[in-house]
Amino acid sequence: MRQFNRGAYSSFKAVEKLLEIFHLSHEDLLHDPRRLLDFRATDVHDIFCEPWRTTWDAGVGRDSEFTIAVTISLTKDHPDLFDWRYYDLGKHRIARCIRTGVVIDSEGPPAIITIAYRERSLISVDKYDVLVHEPPVEGQPREIFAISPEAALGKSIEEVAKRAILICAFK
Secondary structure (H helix, E strand, C coil), X not given: CCCCCCCCEECHHHHHHHHHHCCCCHHHHHHCHHHHCCCCHHHCCCCCCCCCHHHHHCCXXXXXXXXXXXXXXXXXXXXXXXXXXXXXXXXCEEEEECCCCCEECCCCCCCCXXXXXXXXXXXXXXXXXXXXXXXXXXXXXXXXXXXXHHHHHHHHHHHHHHHCCCCEECC
């Protein structure tokens, strides 16, 4: 809850970092937002280094930034308890601890249900069911694979770059 209350759901930090990377002013962005389209998710190599750290460590951000901040905070407080995997659900990223089954989802309901099914883990969260680390099984939920936190953050920033959208919503 501490992270949720730190700040707004916002793309402002991501846009600020994109402007910095491309040496653009706010006026440049207003005149030609397509100049951000050169950013690729793979441009994020280390979430702990600038310019990326302040996109998730500033208390504001989108789903990936929130998820990364929560997982890092929990791991810092309980280093032997958590081992996180990040997942891309299309236009939304979540994290799941492989030791505890805890799921961090900025859009999820207060109670997250994790069901163990033989060797598989089925995450059932509100509007989606996801089968993790398993070959496809007919009649089962869609399959996703773990991604790095850098890939999660990069995908979030790439979405902002593609749409050049400024958003700020308070929780």
